[in-house]
Every structure is written in C-alpha cells, then in structure tokens.
Amino acid sequence: FFSFLFFFLVVVVVFSVNDFKMLVRLRCKEGCLRVNVQDNGTIADLLEGGNSELRKRKSKEKGQAIAQDVKYESIYNPQQTLQEAGVKKGDLLYLKLESEENRPNEMKRGEGAMASAVCANHGPNASCVQCMINSRINVHRVKETTVKSFQMDLTAGTKFQNFVLNEIIFEVDRVGILYGEVTTSEDKHEVTVHYIYEPPQNGEPNSFELKEGWKDELEVVDSLATAMGLVRVGVVVSHAGVMHNISTKELLLLGELYQPKSSKVFMFVVLAILESGEPGMVVFEVTKRFFELFWEQEKGFFCVSSKPAFTKTIKEIYVDKTYTTTIDNDYFILPVAIQPYASFLACEFGIENREGWGGRKEG
Incomplete structure (x- = not known):
C-alpha cells in the first residue's frame, strides 16, 4: 500500500510540474x-x-x-x-x-535591402515556393522617369562639347563627372548641373580609361563641391560612331560614383552626333533598380559581355518573365529632356587633365 501511495505521489508531482x-x-x-x-x-x-x-x-x-x-x-x-x-x-x-x-544608414556592397531573411515557413536550410519568389532578382522596364526637369549650365556644357568637337574630334571618348543640385517635391526631382569635372583619363576609340590616382583627385573635388552645397549628380560621356546608348563599362562607373547616402537621382549624359548630323547631348535618368542591384549584390555582380549594349550578371535575373544572365542596358535608363541654364558659378582657370589635347588653353 505504501509503495503504491509513494508511486502515486511521484506521478502527481511530475504531472503537476509539467502542467505549469x-x-x-x-x-x-x-x-x-x-x-x-x-x-x-x-x-x-x-x-x-x-x-x-x-x-x-x-x-x-x-x-x-x-x-x-x-x-x-x-x-x-x-x-x-x-x-x-x-x-x-x-x-x-x-x-x-x-x-x-541593424545595418548602418550607408549601404555597403552586398549589404542592402535584399539581404536574406529567415522564412517563417521552415528552417534556414530548407526552401519553398515563396522563398523562390522572394529571392528572385526581378528587373522590369521602367516607363516613367522621376526627373521633372534637367538643366545644365550652358558654359560648362559648351566647353565640354567644344573640346570633344575641336580637339578630340570624336577620335576617342571623353568622360566628365557632373556636379550640381537636386531638389525633390512629391517624388519628382529637379536636377541642375553647375559644372563638369574631367578626371585624369586616357581616351580610347569608343572607350576610356581613368588614370591611377583619379579617386584621390576626386576626393578633393568632392570637398570643394560640399563647401558649395553641391553633390555628384551624374556623368557625361562622348560617343563616336556607336549604336548603343550606354555601355556596361559606363554603367559600372555610374554605380561606383553614385553615393547611396546622398544621391537622390543620378543622370547619364551622352554627347554624340545626332540623327540630324549635328552634335548634341542626350540625357538619361539611371534607374533606381540598377543602383539597388549594384550596391546590394556582391561585387562583380555585373560584368562586361561580348556585346557593348548588354550586361552579364553572375546570377540569374528575372526579366520579362524569363530567367537570364544577360540584360539590355536600356532597361536601366530613361530618356529625359535637357534645358540650358546659367549657373551662379564662373571660372577663368584652365581646365585640368587635358594635357596632350591642347589642355589648359580654354578658360
């Protein structure tokens, strides 16, 4: 009897503890x-x-x-x-x-909004249909620009154009970095270019190479721009005899120059011979999606393909309901109208980094 009572009490205690x-x-x-x-x-x-x-x-x-x-x-x-x-x-x-x-405000390569999260449906080593959809790298053609107006200082634009036309004569490409202001209202941007900085470079037929140390000089230019309340707003490139709007190399330079913390919008300007036979500038807004992928994916996500107008990716992307590793660069740009503008800035100094092409002659 006592043995049974002891066993009963033990069972009651165990079940009582588990009940709590x-x-x-x-x-x-x-x-x-x-x-x-x-x-x-x-x-x-x-x-x-x-x-x-x-x-x-x-x-x-x-x-x-x-x-x-x-x-x-x-x-x-x-x-x-x-x-x-x-x-x-x-x-x-x-x-x-x-x-x-929590990640810092300023993005680092490979640490953007697309960083992986735990799926509520299963553990970290499993996958489901929802995971595949969420992890899919989507790219679609944007139909409407976010740029309400784009203005470029007439003097800065003319000096860049004259140098390409009269000195280089479109024999090689020339690149410049645009500095100015961006004002935003109701998700629409007004971009104003005040000056063009031409980094040290070697022009090549249908291409260019930035010289060693160009980033050090860029830091100085950025400091001067900050003192005047200006930021990088885009890039201008001269094209001669090419059929594409933007090459992969130019896209990658845009990605590198874009500043996630301060850049609201980034522009790409092409100086080329237009269909009319006259030289002129064509302006594009670079889509937000390009910069998201450039900064969120690992370094080297975009790479040069055999066709200048197309870019390869190291991972499959989902474009027009199709998985692919090659995309037309035009998916990342939108045409924008250009308007002349007279900046509050004026400069009588010679223009840097034009050695060998009659540089420093033009103020």
Whole structure:
C-alpha cells in the first residue's frame, strides 16, 4: 500500500510540474528551437531558454530579443510576463541574434535591402515556393522617369562639347563627372548641373580609361563641391560612331560614383552626333533598380559581355518573365529632356587633365 501511495505521489508531482510548463518554438537562422518555459515566466525567461538551446547546439550565436514577426518589427519587452504578452503553448516566435544588429544608414556592397531573411515557413536550410519568389532578382522596364526637369549650365556644357568637337574630334571618348543640385517635391526631382569635372583619363576609340590616382583627385573635388552645397549628380560621356546608348563599362562607373547616402537621382549624359548630323547631348535618368542591384549584390555582380549594349550578371535575373544572365542596358535608363541654364558659378582657370589635347588653353 505504501509503495503504491509513494508511486502515486511521484506521478502527481511530475504531472503537476509539467502542467505549469509550456513548449514555445523560437525560429532563428540557427533553426527552430524548442523551449520549455514556466507559463508564469517572462519573456526574459523565454530568451534565456532559447540561449540555453543554442549552447546545447554548440552555437556561437546568442539571442538578444524575441519578436512576433520574422522582420523583428514587433519585439517583446523582456520584462513582460508570457501571459501579458499573449504567448501560448505551441506558439512560433522569432529569436533575433546578436549578429543581426541593424545595418548602418550607408549601404555597403552586398549589404542592402535584399539581404536574406529567415522564412517563417521552415528552417534556414530548407526552401519553398515563396522563398523562390522572394529571392528572385526581378528587373522590369521602367516607363516613367522621376526627373521633372534637367538643366545644365550652358558654359560648362559648351566647353565640354567644344573640346570633344575641336580637339578630340570624336577620335576617342571623353568622360566628365557632373556636379550640381537636386531638389525633390512629391517624388519628382529637379536636377541642375553647375559644372563638369574631367578626371585624369586616357581616351580610347569608343572607350576610356581613368588614370591611377583619379579617386584621390576626386576626393578633393568632392570637398570643394560640399563647401558649395553641391553633390555628384551624374556623368557625361562622348560617343563616336556607336549604336548603343550606354555601355556596361559606363554603367559600372555610374554605380561606383553614385553615393547611396546622398544621391537622390543620378543622370547619364551622352554627347554624340545626332540623327540630324549635328552634335548634341542626350540625357538619361539611371534607374533606381540598377543602383539597388549594384550596391546590394556582391561585387562583380555585373560584368562586361561580348556585346557593348548588354550586361552579364553572375546570377540569374528575372526579366520579362524569363530567367537570364544577360540584360539590355536600356532597361536601366530613361530618356529625359535637357534645358540650358546659367549657373551662379564662373571660372577663368584652365581646365585640368587635358594635357596632350591642347589642355589648359580654354578658360
């Protein structure tokens, strides 16, 4: 009788203890953690339980917060009780790890909005149809420009054009970096170019090469622009006898010069012989999607193809309902009208980096 009574009491105690515990699942990039926690415990207790499970897996990760959603937008107060937080037995919550700190405002290559997130449907090593859709790199043709107006200082534009026409005579390409202002109203941009900086370069037929040390000189020009309240707003390139609007090499230069923290919009200007037989400038807005891919994907995502008007990608992209690794560069540009403008700036100094082409003669 006493043996039976002892066994009965042990069973009652065991079941009583288990009745006060509940299983909660915590999803993180280490997988799904199953945590037993007292139902009168707190979110902090649940967090400690999650970290205990991570230690059992010999993981170097450590949880810092628990959230209701996979994007960690609704994070629980650690002092809340599970009942106050509405956490129930069997719930699936999300454990934010210390390695998942918020990214800085200024993007780094490969660390943009397309960085991978944990799917709520399964663990980190699995995949589903929704994962495939979410991870797909979509590119579509943009139909409407965000640029309301584009103005270029008449003197700056004329001096660049005259140099190409009279000195280079379109024998080689010439590149310049546009500096100016961008004002934005209701998601529409007004771009004004005040001056053109020509970096040290070697022109080639239908191409150009920037000389070693050009970035050091660019830093000085950027400092002067900042002092005047101006920023980089685009690039101008002379084209001679080519059929494409923009080459991959030019796209990559635009991506490198674009400043994610300060650039609202970036322009590409082509000086070429128009269909009328007269020289003129054609202006394009470079799409936001190009810069997203340039900065969010790893370095080298875009690469030169055998056709100048097309760009290759190291990963498949989804274009016009088709997976491909080659895209027409025109997907990344939109035509914009150009208007003359008289800047408040004036310069009588010789123009730098024109050695060998009659440089410094023109003020």
